[in-house]
Amino acid sequence: MRCHEVGELLSALLDGELSSSEEQDLLRHVQVCPVCSQEFRDLQRLEDMMSKVCLPDLPDAAWEEHWSCLYNKLERRIGYLFAGIGITLLLIYGFFELLHMWFLNPAVSLLLKMSIGILGVGLIILCISTSREKLLSRRYDRYKELVR
Amino acid sequence: MANPEMDRANELPNEQEVVRRAAAGDKDAFGVLYRAYAPRIYAVVYGLLMNRDEALDVTQVAFLRAWRALPRFQLGRPVFPWLYAIARNRSFSRMASNKASSQAVELQERHGSASDGHDRMVELRHDLGSAMAKLSLEQREIIVFRHFQSLSYKEIALVIGCPVGTVMSRLHNTRKALRVLMMDWEDDT
Structure with a gap:
């Protein structure tokens, strides 16, 4: 074995990652080579x-507190999902009701229909534009993942 | 778990059953996964980010994402590397957008280690922590897995997702870099 072949094998030797034959070959070289011997030391x-050192850990109580916080978030997620589905269904229902009561009703004047129609289109455009802006700004928000 | 390399990287005995239940929406089962792996994820993320609050945030975000992605998780695979991959991505992107946060890794005295005296130990913790802060993220990561989580090369390769040879060379280069950074301290001994 030569010095240029030793390199990272010294680390592996230290970590007990070599086979016994590799270990013996390497130790034989380290014993006679002062440079590799110094590197190993x-x-x-x-x-x-x-x-002698380790990374700091948190006490068990802190983990329990952390978990209950996470659990609440998971639970709320289901709440948001159901609330979202409910609102969507209500909006669809409301739209068809509006269509039936106002737009298909010959008793309602054309001017009122047009006013409500234009108002509706305006609100939809505002809604889409605001949502798009929020989504885009969130994509580039450095702190979006900070859980507050 | 059939793969012996993952024994320490995958410490939950009935992990697959717990994962199956969690993927089906059982929050208590997810809590079991959380209690088993969150402290380890946090320790590695802390080693990368060197900031307790940020490490806790990333750990929480990683588990929230894991909860959402669990129904798509391929059963039979070990969970820790998967969870760690999520946390690792978040850590790297957090670090990229927050370059000014690195000061030093806060280290503690390991229980049962031969004591060199209080002052000397404080000095060692400080110097080693500062030296670790000067390493790259990949270098800190591999040092944390090898020295503080005691994973074998095969386990590290599986968790990080690279060949064993890469682990060996990266670890050796990291140790060389750390040795140079700790040269003054070593000269004192």
């Missing part, structure tokens, strides 16, 4: 430092 020193 440096890696061991780093490993020793890393073994």
Whole structure:
């Protein structure tokens, strides 16, 4: 084994990721090569430092609190879904009722029909435009995923 | 789980049954998944973002997305790599839009480690945390998985989604970079 073949194998040796034959070959080289031997000692020193520290964790109570917050969000999601479906159905029903009561009724004057028709078209355009703007601005909002 | 490489990356004993129930809309089953994996997801995300609040946010967003995507989850696959992939994407995009947040990784003394004295340990935690903050996201990620989650190379490869050889070379290069950053500290010893 030569020095240029050793490189990352030293890390693997440190982590116990080599087969016993690979390990023996590598150790044989490390014992006779001062450069690789020094590199292995440096890696061991780093490993020793890393073994003394760990990442901070949260207490169990904090996780329970976090979960109940998430649970409420999941539950509300179903509420939003049903509310959305209900509103859509009501709007469709209202539209057909309006059509039946006003637009197909010969007793209602043409001017009133036109006024209500134009008002309806205006509201639809405003609704589409506002929704599109909200969607586009959300796409580029850096903080959209912050759960407040 | 049949795949022995995933034993530690996939610690919930009856995971597939829990996933099946959660995918069918059982929130209690989803809670089991959450309690099993959220702390681990949070730890890795914290290692990437180096900010507790952001790490908690990303963990929460990842689980909200997972809840929505669970009905499409392919049963039989391990859940942790899937959950982590969601959190990882969020972390990387959060980091890309928030470059100023990196200061240092806050580290704690590991229980049962040989003590070098309080002051020395405080110094080590500080210097190592600052050095880790100077690494790239991919480098921090691999250090966190190897050193703080104790995953094997195969497990890391499965979780990150790259070949084992890439894990080995990335880990070695990261250690070399960390060694250079910690050179002064090492010289003190």
